[in-house]
Amino acid sequence: KQEVTQIPAALSVPEGENLVLNCSFTDSAIYNLQWFRQDPGKGLTSLLLIQSSQREQTSGRLNASLDKSSGRSTLYIAASQPGDSATYLCAVHPAAGNKLTFGGGTRVLVKP
Amino acid sequence: DAGVIQSPRHEVTEMGQEVTLRCKPISGHDYLFWYRQTMMRGLELLIYFNNNVPIDDSGMPEDRFSAKMPNASFSTLKIQPSEPRDSAVYFCASTKSSGRLNEQFFGPGTRLTVL
Numbered sequence: 001k002q003e004v005t006q007i008p009a010a011l012s013v014p015e016g017e018n019l020v021l022n023c024s025f026t027d028s029a030i031y032n033l034q035w036f037r038q039d040p041g042k043g044l045t046s047l048l049l050i051q052s053s054q055r056e057q058t059s060g061r062l063n064a065s066l067d068k069s070s071g072r073s074t075l076y077i078a079a080s081q082p083g084d085s086a087t088y089l090c091a092v093h094p095a096a097g098n099k100l101t102f103g104g105g106t107r108v109l110v111k112p
Numbered sequence: 113d114a115g116v117i118q119s120p121r122h123e124v125t126e127m128g129q130e131v132t133l134r135c136k137p138i139s140g141h142d143y144l145f146w147y148r149q150t151m152m153r154g155l156e157l158l159i160y161f162n163n164n165v166p167i168d169d170s171g172m173p174e175d176r177f178s179a180k181m182p183n184a185s186f187s188t189l190k191i192q193p194s195e196p197r198d199s200a201v202y203f204c205a206s207t208k209s210s211g212r213l214n215e216q217f218f219g220p221g222t223r224l225t226v227l
Binding site for chain 2: 032036041042043045046049089091093097098099100102103104105
């Protein structure tokens with residue numbers, strides 16, 4: 001059974017610092033991995049989707065890397081801003097089937 | 113595109129009452145998912161449909177929960193009778209199998225409180 005872990009559960013950084021968010025998964029038989037952002041009381045917004053064959057994916061200040069063999073993904077957010085404060089979740093799509101398995105999320109606070 | 117639409121956004125009900133949550137997926141998407149989010153258990157998949165047919169309902173917690181998708185643009189999740197432990201945020205998501213690697217798009221959620 002796939003298990004997805006995100007450590008730390010919470011993170012606080014001063015504005016301008018780069019953010020590094022970690023996601024680990026136990027079963028490397030994945031189709032893709034998706035990073036989401038969730039603001040308090042809101043739904044999930046897809047940030048980046050990285051294929052199992054890819055090593056990284058970039059969108060603006062966001063960069064996601066994937067090391068499938070070691071079961072890890074990292075989301076980098078450059079030059080953090082207070083508006084980046086949110087909970088970030090990673091979700092793994094299995095190689096077979098369509099059931100995403102989510103990590104518990106990392107709650108980020110960027111202090112001005 | 114309006115995105116995934118869910119209603120109501122908030123629901124407060126008393127134990128034993130029937131609750132119906134509604135979802136309209138993104139037009140053209142052929143997969144629809146129902147999730148539940150709680151502090152204790154995080155995000156859990158309850159059930160998903162492909163072309164209006166339920167594919168996997170192994171996440172549905174009990175027989176009190178049921179889901180239907182009568183057509184491609186509408187789905188319901190019903191809880192009857194509701195219990196306080198059903199209090200959670202329920203999300204609906206959709207994706208297109210021919211789209212970008214099954215990227216899922218989520219609705220804003222329904223916050224359910226059962227007293």
